[in-house]
Amino acid sequence: MVDVIVFAVAGLIVLAGGLGVVLNSNPVRSALSLVASFFGVAVLFVLQEAHFLALVQIVVYAGAIVVLFLFVIMLLGVDEVEDLSIEPLSGQRIGGLLAGAALLVFLLGGLFLSGGDEGAVAVTGTESVTQPIDETQPNIDNLATDLFGRNVLAFEATALLLTIATVGAVVLVRNAGAEDLSVDEPGRADH
Amino acid sequence: MIALVAQDTQTVALPGPPVVWSLLWPFLILAVGGVLLVTVTSVVPVLRGRSFPAAFTCLTALASGLSLIPVWQRVDRLDLVGGTIGSGTEGPRSLVSGAYAVDGFTVFVTGVICVSVFLTALLLDGYLRREGLDGPEWYVLMLMSASGGVLLASANDLIVSFLGLEILSIAAYVMAALHLRRAESQEAGFKYFVLGALASAFFLYGIALVYGATGSTTLQGIFAAGPNAAGLDPRTDSSLILAGMALLLVGFAFKVSAVPFHFWAPDVYQGAPSPVVAFMASGVKVAGFAGLARIFLYAFQPYWADWRPAIAALAVLSTIVGGLLALAQRNVKRMLAYSSINHAGFMLLAIHAAASPDDGGQRGAEALLFYLLAYTVMVTGTFGVATIVGGRGDGRHDLDDYRGLSRSNPLLAGVMAILLFSQAGVPFTSGFFAKFRVIGALASDGSYALGGAAMLAAVISAVLYLRIVVSMFLIDNGEAHEADHEAVDAVAGGRAAPEAEGDTLVEASPEASVLTSVRAPAPTALLAVCLAAAVTLVLGLLPDLGGGILSDAASALLLAG
């Protein structure tokens, strides 16, 4: 019972936060809504007894990523209310709404309709077929067993990903150099 | 510290999975090569010039390719060992606790990616010299991207697939934006990044749903949860997994730029540096197709009847729309972008045929593999010529810029003609057999309508390639000109003249736009282009060369069925 209440409250926070991100016209408030949403997710993690994930969620997402968002927003001075009356692309908003609605219907259909051949509702999904978690061990031990055992390749591949991200970030912000680019004149302008 | 050393500890042993390193070499050489290159060049400034990274990259690609040979021999034996697939979480041919699959298919695709890296590195060398750009990071990113591609092609677990896809794409996003002084390049990188991130989101959501439906992220696990020969497994919920498959397909369709998820391709191809486009169109796309083929033909094999129509729709749309839209372009890079969309359609058709449970399956898989190889070589070569013709600043990609190429550099024009004929599917080139195999596979599967559509699309796209060829061999006299072209050329000549620097413009005649970079292209770039053309011809004249490899590799892909 407590679980259901906590889930409902946290779920509402997540949803409200998500809506806040989209609907707020002020980017700083959007970022704050995102933080609220992350906290909701963290509570959901705790509800699943994934304490480690919950805190990592807060440390990494709320503590670092959104702070960086805010940092950029403040530094670039885009923290002004946007004028939402102008659509950069005509019909974009309607199109976006339609696409979102279509995706929602599609996913809800996938989740609720015609579950299996016994007609069971499918929202619950399936139990993981990998080995069950040892509940007597702390989270972090289970996580380590999984990360360095079954998923060690994925774990190591992440290192490669991070290297690329670092190299890419450094390369892209580098000063391109002062000298002018001499260009062979194109035969015709692009159109 | 003394206390620390003397201290007794109670360490919990955490046994890692057994790793067969010798089978991982092809992947490791690429990945470690990239990391090594960035480390060495940042610490030893002497090596930061242009020659060392290019040579290093070519050698790495070669080494990785050569390391495939012993792996291939062992794969054969592993195949003989066999075993029932889907019995456990680890398949018979998977490594590192079932995350990495080594089989004929992997080896083949890895080889193709190595070819792409090798050719692109040669192109990139000339390009960087011409543009006055330095920095080994182009090569670093390419090597890492290629290693991501190998990972995606070899992944036996959806999580690893996703990581491979991200490694592959993020490096490609950066490379697209890497010509920092060209706004077009930055724009291309940004567009590619935003749309690619969207595709990744779809992909990830798909993985989540599939995991929810099957309780596993490994391909074997997903396969085992499906309604296979053992009868319907109650653990599987078809609608949830259908939704997951659809999202995964959307993610892949973005990556391989299949219609209607192709919008990014023309803009990105036009804006990104030409050698990078050569890599994006070859290596990145090949890896995308490999991932798509492996996941759908293997893990989702039990649902083949469900996803096959979707693939067919994507394929037909891609071939027809790609071919038609290409006709409306005047920018050669844009044309080639649409042509690559058209090719993507053919490869999707091959996957469609490969999904067939009967004879068409094997032929379809073989067609796919052959197409991947032929396509990689010819598209790299074509964009290589585009790189050379593009000139300093990488901006000369209009159809008019190819006019008279046969006179200013007959070799280049000849090579380009071979490559374009191959793309069009003219006999005695690899492209012919690629298309022929696809249509043959469709026919043996009984999908005559799709085969007909493919042939129609091939005809449409042939017009496009012929346009470029005609333009190249058109001698530039007044008759050949249409009225508007004359006017435009006059403007172009007038505008170009003041900026003539001896280096760039030769003379102010109608052929003034012929550049030294075209007359005397970088030797490495020329080598790459000629190699590509040669391979295209060889594959076209001897299509059964190493035919055993093809069928072995293809059957590895289809073991599930």
Add this chain to the structure above:
Amino acid sequence: MSLLALGEPYLSDGVDLGDVVLTVVKVVVAFVVLLVSVMLMVWFERKVISRLQNRIGPNVAGPFGLLQTLADGMKLFFKEDLIPERSDRFVFQLAPYLSVVPAFLTFILVPIAGDFSDGKDGSVSIAGRQFFLQVADVPVGILFFLAMSSIGVYGVMLAGWSSGSKYPLLGSVRASAQAISYEAALGLSLASVLLISGTLSTNEIVQVQAGEGFRGIIPNWNLITTGFVPFGIFLIAGTAELNRPPFDMVEAEQELVGGFHTEYSSIRFAMFYLAEFMNTVTMSAIIVTLFFGGPAGPNFGVLPGWLWGFVWFFLKLLVFLFTFVWFRATLPRLRYDQLMDLGWKLLIPLALGWLMILAGIRVAQSGGFGITDSTQVDTGIVLVVGLAIGVVAALLLSSAVRTSRQDRLHRHGLVEVAPVFELDGGAPAGEGHH
């Protein structure tokens, strides 16, 4: 709820009214202790600084001026509460709470007393209920500290932004950059402690350190078992996280008026002030817990065991409170680029390298390498090799840093022809036309 059993003993089976009461009492006690300690800390800081500067300091209100803080607080409460016209009202009012709440929450992790001698787990029993003398022993304990310290940044950032004026904004941008930079070093030095302790729970970290130590003379504190370096990094990074001198770029008075809280007054300002000092106290307490064995210490009888724990804890805490004040009185403020260089180019690589060496030693101690028959010799080999690699890596890193600095200077040398602004000559070609 099975995992909670790893923490608080009294939550191992069903929760009844008594447990709720106990928890409420704990929370209230912690709250009061923290508030009182802040009051004393403010007095202590002012008094110590005065002495260090040859002044007398507060000596009027109450004995030794002890009530000075109370008087100041009351004055603040009765001041007018101003909200600037151009501010974002909601965020402006929210920000002080975002500062104070994490500051309170972090303190729940700290075991402030308890008997840890002879392998006891530091729990006390009252009326048949066994519990720890800390508000909660969270299973992922010390990560909670990291989470809260990263949340605390929001208060500062949003306060500066929502004020709608430039100095607070500059202060808050500096704050966020500083916090993110040093968070990494803080976390990495923490990782060394966790590696040695093998647990995240603060109670267990203290228990591990309560062991006999080396020949009964040198205590088994993490300070020693992790080899001093992580402690140094933690202390520096912690000071930076606290935005205390010499890292108080956030509110550098000479440059930024008052930094992020320039526009705040009355009770809202008091909350920032409160949060700052609470954070100082908590950070000292965390350092004591992580590196100095917390309440663990010898039990000399006379007093009950748990009270000895409190005595040891308080003494250790005092040392660090004094250290922070000492820093403030003696060290000049760093320049902003020096701050960033220190964090990114020294502390983070050092913490990472040290973590690697410690991990290698752990593996060697458990015989994981098997170089020789004796794990002791193995450990020695690993230590030497690790340090050697560390030195080489440091040389490479500094060489890379030097090369890139030379590149930069070289580039600036080119630009110096067109003086003053780089942008004039150095605008990338891509931005020029359209």
